[in-house]
Amino acid sequence: MDAMERLPVLSFLWPSLLWLLTLVVLLAAGYVWLDARRRRTAIAYPALKTIGLVPKSGAGWRRHVPPVLALLALTSLVVAIARPQAVLVLPSRIETVILVIDLSGSMRAQDIKPSRIRAAQQAAKVLVNAQPARVSTGVVAMAGTAALAQAPSRRKDEVTMAIDRLQPQGGTALGNGLLIALTALLPQLNNDAARMLSDDEDAIPVRKPKSAAGAASAGAASAPEAAQPGSYAAGAIVLFSDGESNAGPAAMQAAKLAAENGVRIYTVGIGTTDGVVLKVDGLSSRVKLDEQALKQVADATNGEYFRLEDASKLSRVYEALHAKLAMGKRDQIEVTAFFAAFGALLATIAGMLSLWWFGRVL
Numbered sequence: 001m002d003a004m005e006r007l008p009v010l011s012f013l014w015p016s017l018l019w020l021l022t023l024v025v026l027l028a029a030g031y032v033w034l035d036a037r038r039r040r041t042a043i044a045y046p047a048l049k050t051i052g053l054v055p056k057s058g059a060g061w062r063r064h065v066p067p068v069l070a071l072l073a074l075t076s077l078v079v080a081i082a083r084p085q086a087v088l089v090l091p092s093r094i095e096t097v098i099l100v101i102d103l104s105g106s107m108r109a110q111d112i113k114p115s116r117i118r119a120a121q122q123a124a125k126v127l128v129n130a131q132p133a134r135v136s137t138g139v140v141a142m143a144g145t146a147a148l149a150q151a152p153s154r155r156k157d158e159v160t161m162a163i164d165r166l167q168p169q170g171g172t173a174l175g176n177g178l179l180i181a182l183t184a185l186l187p188q189l190n191n192d193a194a195r196m197l198s199d200d201e202d203a204i205p206v207r208k209p210k211s212a213a214g215a216a217s218a219g220a221a222s223a224p225e226a227a228q229p230g231s232y233a234a235g236a237i238v239l240f241s242d243g244e245s246n247a248g249p250a251a252m253q254a255a256k257l258a259a260e261n262g263v264r265i266y267t268v269g270i271g272t273t274d275g276v277v278l279k280v281d282g283l284s285s286r287v288k289l290d291e292q293a294l295k296q297v298a299d300a301t302n303g304e305y306f307r308l309e310d311a312s313k314l315s316r317v318y319e320a321l322h323a324k325l326a327m328g329k330r331d332q333i334e335v336t337a338f339f340a341a342f343g344a345l346l347a348t349i350a351g352m353l354s355l356w357w358f359g360r361v362l
Contacts (some may be wrong), residue, residue, distance in 0.1 A: 255300040
């Protein structure tokens with residue numbers, strides 16, 4: 001589970017100042033006591049109503065409204081003093097989405113009609129057409145190797161045409177596809193991706209987590225820092241695949257590189273876990289949806305896994321995935337200004353109502 005999702009909905013930077021709320025309770029108790037005393041006085045000395053020393057019975061509930069609003073205003077201002085923070089889902093700032101589409105032989109399987117590859121293409125096109133005009137979309141074709149089939153573009157017709165041109169091929173290299181998508185999203189990763197593709201992992205710099213960077217020595221401080229997984233807000237990768245891979249670097253190696261640069265990878269599993277027997281070139285084999293691999297990639301990058309096992313559920317998968325891309329990620333935001341403004345508004349309303357009804361400010 002994302003650590004942000006475990007945070008309380010409302011927390012405080014200065015929680016020790018919440019003791020001031022006891023003053024609000026004392027004031028409320030004082031008001032109740034004073035009101036009861038006025039009632040007893042009104043009963044004992046009815047003549048005092050004529051000179052305004054006790055409330056008139058005609059005031060009714062209205063005489064309680066301004067004090068109650070004032071107490072609520074004071075409560076809101078005290079909460080503001082404690083500097084509250086709320087965990088909110090903010091609108092996405094995504095500018096680029098890279099779609100990686102699996103074209104391996106197993107994607108010819110027809111456990112999803114008309115086939116896995118056609119279902120993936122249909123889902124990808126629906127997602128492209130739903131993106132805001134400001135978002136650029138790119139397409140990576142992945143089989144035994146991977147290539148950029150469409151550079152990121154805001155022209156949806158170009159992107160959907162590129163998706164339609166894709167045809168099944170041989171082999172599956174999930175790692176290759178994710179690395180090509182990463183370089184399309186972040187060109188500065190070209191060298192790291194090239195080293196991974198050439199199996200020269202020792203040449204890839206080891207990045208230190210940001211949390212450990214502050215405690216690192218001066219000599220180690222020069223090493224590249226790793227971003228927090230999911231922290232890159234300007235782009236994301238969406239992988240459509242059945243999860244099986246038999247070529248190129250491991251998908252988790254590419255996922256690790258994506259996580260170190262804050263890029264989220266959303267994975268869409270195409271197929272059924274029971275699989276189907278597929279005949280290719282006279283050979284038969286059972287091809288299944290490998291959910292575990294796709295879940296691991298998504299979890300490592302703070303993304304999310306979706307499953308498409310029935311073409312009729314395409315809209316449901318699309319809606320969930322589009323919501324993730326459209327709303328971005330949860331973040332903790334200080335909302336002190338909201339509580340301060342709300343308290344000031346309540347205090348103003350309380351004063352105006354008291355002045356209007358009784359000719360005085362509280």
